[in-house]
Amino acid sequence: MIDKPTVGGLKNKVGASVPTLFFLLCMVSTTFGQTLSESLTAFYQQLPQNARISIATQSLLDSSQSFYYRADERVPSASVIKLPIMLEAMERVKAGMLDLDEIHILTNSEKTGGSGVLKTYSHRSRVSYRDLLRLMLIYSDNTATNIFINELGRDAINQRIRSIGLTKTQLNRVMMDTLAARQGRENYVTTREMNELLEKIYRKQVATPELCDQMITILEQVEDTKSIPSLLPKGTVVAHKTGTLSYVRGDAGIVYARSGNQLRPFLLSVFVEGVPTAEAERIIGEVALRCYTYFAQP
Structure with missing residues (x-):
C-alpha cells in the first residue's frame, strides 16, 4: 500500500x-x-x-x-473549450477576416447566463472584439463566447481544431445550452490535446x-x-x-x-x-x- x-492529506481549507x-x-x-x-x-x-x-x-x-x-x-470541456475558440479568432485576425478593434453591437437576444459580465450590459452596448476576446478568456464570459461561436461558426472552429492535429476535441454546442447537454451534445477535450494546443x-x-x-x-x-x-x-x-x-x-x-x-x-x-x-x-x-x-x- x-x-x-x-x-494529499491536508484539508480543503489549508x-x-x-x-x-x-x-x-x-x-x-x-x-x-x-x-x-x-x-x-x-x-x-x-x-x-x-x-x-x-x-x-x-x-x-x-x-x-x-x-x-x-x-x-475525452472529458466534458466546460469553459476550457474557449481555448480553441480563441485560436480560431486569432487565425481570422491573421487572415484579415477579423479586426479586433471593430465594434460589436450587443443585443439582449445574445445574452446568456452563467459566468461573465456582458449579461449585465445594456441593450446595444458597443464592445470591441478585442474586449470580447478578453472577456471570454479572463472572465470566462459565456455571452462573449457565444458571440464568437455564432460569428466564427462551429464548423469552422472544429475544422481549425482538426487542422492542428487534434482529433478528439470537439465543439458541439454553445455555452449554457442545457437542453443540448441533457441530450448528450457535450463539448469535449482531452488533456493531451489541450497541452498540444498550448504548446503550439x-x-x-x-x-x-x-x-x-x-x-x-x-x-x-x-x-x-x-x-x-x-x-x-x-x-x-x-x-x-x-x-x-x-x-x-x-x-x-x-x-x-x-x-x-x-x-x-x-x-x-x-x-x-x-x-x-x-x-x-x-x-x-x-x-x-x-x-x-x-x-x-x-
Missing part, C-alpha cells in the same frame, strides 16, 4: 492560512528522490474511488520529461508570433486561480484557462516554474470528475504543486 502523501512555502517544503520532502511518474502515480492512487482524474504534463525544455494518465480520454501557441506555431504573444498575455490574466495556481509559490506566472460544470472541473495551462533565476516552463492540463468542485480544485492544485516541484529542480 502506498502511504498517503503529506500534502492554504488559506498556511503560506505556500510550507506546502512547497512539504512537497519537496515527499517527492525527494521520486520520478515525476512515481510522484503523480502515488498521488492519484490515493484519491477517492469516485474521483476520475485525467492528467497531461510535459516540460517545455525537454519533452521526455512528461507524464500522462487518462490523457486521451507557446512555440508560435499558429496564427502569428505577435498574436501568440497576445494569447499568452490574455491567459496570464485569467481571474480564476482556484486550481492550477492555488498552491504554487507566490508570483508564479500561469497562462491558463479553467472550466467548471457541476460534474467536472478542469484547468489547462503553461506554468512558468523557476529554479533560481532560470525559467523552467511546463505544460499542465488536469480534469477531475465525480467529486464536488472544491475537492476537485484541491486535487488539481496538489497535482500542479507536485509538477512544479519536479520541473523546478535544478
